[in-house]
Amino acid sequence: MSSTTPPLAGKLGGLQSSVIRDLLKLTSRADVISLAGGLPDAGLMPRERIAKAAEAALSTAACLQYTESPGWAPLRAVLAERESARLGRPVGIDEVFVTHGSQQALSLLAEVLLDPGALVIVEDPAYVGALQVFRAAGARIIALPMDSEGMRVELLAELLATGERPAVVHTVSNFHNPGGVTMSPARRQALAELADAHGFWVIEDDPYGELWFDRPAPAPVATYSRKVIRLSSSSKIIAPTLRVGWMIAPPSVFGGVELLKQGADLCGSALTQQIAADLLSDEAWLTAHVDTVRTAYGTRAKALVHALRASFGDRLVCTDATGGMFVWADFTDGTDTKALLPQALDAGVAYVPGYAFAATTGYANSLRLCFTTSDPVTLSEAVHRLARAAA
């Protein structure tokens, strides 16, 4: 007999808190301009329109009860219509599963698609929320580098030729977090063809696709194959508080996700799902709203890129910021971005060093910069401070 604290599950030993979350605690000082965050701008969120939708939803009792595990049916119908337009085929309501943000879609899919030891391919640098979920599922992870056309799909083909059989390939196809790049149409088609030929699932994780600055994002990977499970979210175009993400998935996957959603949390919030349905179906308003967000982020992104190039010249290479929320940059002179961070904080600017996004190691000279929550003047000042720290 013992009165010690009972043990926890062994798997916890393999998990760690996100480096980024720990960093954010350090960087939330009032005198620091933080480009380290990853949040959309609350000032651009449609608070009054949400309030109007909440008032309408709360005018009847229908929004108070438990809702169905795959989501409130009218919201699923709205999403089916939107995704039909995006995918260029009729998407049925029975393919649309509403999740508590697209992060929940990832975690449920990891349970549905992966046995322990299964191989998962991710992009390098990686979306850390996906890495965390795949690690928790006990997956074996191989990270493939990206270039300006996104994931280097030819390296996936080489890997398949060696006999490797992934269960899942995960891609943030548009305006990558943290990499900032978008997968080209040719790569999308090639990835889909490999999925069809070799029988693996592609998870196309697309929270940023509507936040394009210069031209719309290419047709989704999901337009090329039915082996692609497509995820998206209202968090970046409306507000994270709704916790409304969704997946478009074939029946076998849908069924597994439904079973696990019941155990995970029974169902989403009927209230926030009704608000989301109201806003996502108000097409004229939504188009104008997303355009406002896109224009604001685009202006900020261009200001950041301009300031970086003007200040650093050849010392730094950065992405063009054609959409999304992030610029990825690499020092070409060997500057260690982890070592630089304390000096940057002293100079009054914060970023996330590249190593935080490495599936294994690397990106010692890289950094991720988020431009969503600062105006152009502030972004320019942030770059001046960074240059001072790196001088």
Add this chain to the structure above:
Amino acid sequence: MSSTTPPLAGKLGGLQSSVIRDLLKLTSRADVISLAGGLPDAGLMPRERIAKAAEAALSTAACLQYTESPGWAPLRAVLAERESARLGRPVGIDEVFVTHGSQQALSLLAEVLLDPGALVIVEDPAYVGALQVFRAAGARIIALPMDSEGMRVELLAELLATGERPAVVHTVSNFHNPGGVTMSPARRQALAELADAHGFWVIEDDPYGELWFDRPAPAPVATYSRKVIRLSSSSKIIAPTLRVGWMIAPPSVFGGVELLKQGADLCGSALTQQIAADLLSDEAWLTAHVDTVRTAYGTRAKALVHALRASFGDRLVCTDATGGMFVWADFTDGTDTKALLPQALDAGVAYVPGYAFAATTGYANSLRLCFTTSDPVTLSEAVHRLARAAA
């Protein structure tokens, strides 16, 4: 190479959809009085008070963004104060973790506390939402019978004496779903002492504790030991749409849950958490509101029990319905409640047969009846129909 559908994870083969959910699809006919559901009464939910809180929350942008994984801090402070009163000790905000309903607390705890093959003790008949989660975690499950004092803790002591070492003991301590009984103070103390002596976790799952009819529920099991993780929820006293549950857990468990919550869905809804904080901190209003719900449910429960005893006499033994949402009944004449269901539906009444709650087998003569959503006259008519079907 193959173009077949890629496989799903092996664990899915071991999971099945809840019998109850499948039944509910059959029983949702307009001519049927359903006592098969398990929902609180939407007509008693404080729609206008929620609308007022939503309007207040949406008057600033603070409710739009992602919130912290353990929950919006002011809500955690409100819950810490409520739980301090309930547990008779100062509960710190750092012990309070807000979850997406208490079902999410269960599923995160299963991941944090259980390795595959770990032993979990549940009550028999069992809360099926817990069974589903523990099965998904690969636990070995032993179900202990209950009597009018709740879980037969002396059988747990016998099991421990044989050398069995559970990782977790799960109990719905108050107004059990589906069993209808409440664990006695002596059993609570005995269970807590066993947890301290043998070093296992107790999950005290308490969504119904405030819905007492005759007298308040006894002091929680958690008042007797710090090895008890206490769960509760706003779903039954306010509305399920908020998706606000919570756990009171020691630091080691809290840390594990926080890590997994990040991967599971990042965070809850700042909007619904702000609404919950508003209502849960409005003590005078909340006391009056819960009293209204309690009075209505109590009247319905007593009407159901009275009708059952008047109609069936010695043919049926049922719980006293001293709180919560359910009456559990056993036919004493060998009536098979699974076989009876089609006739009951033809007679215009639905219930859940006992076998749906069996951890393994049994309860062939039992049924669960939910009294929350029908008035006394309707409940009386439902019992007449049941008697006709069972004649």
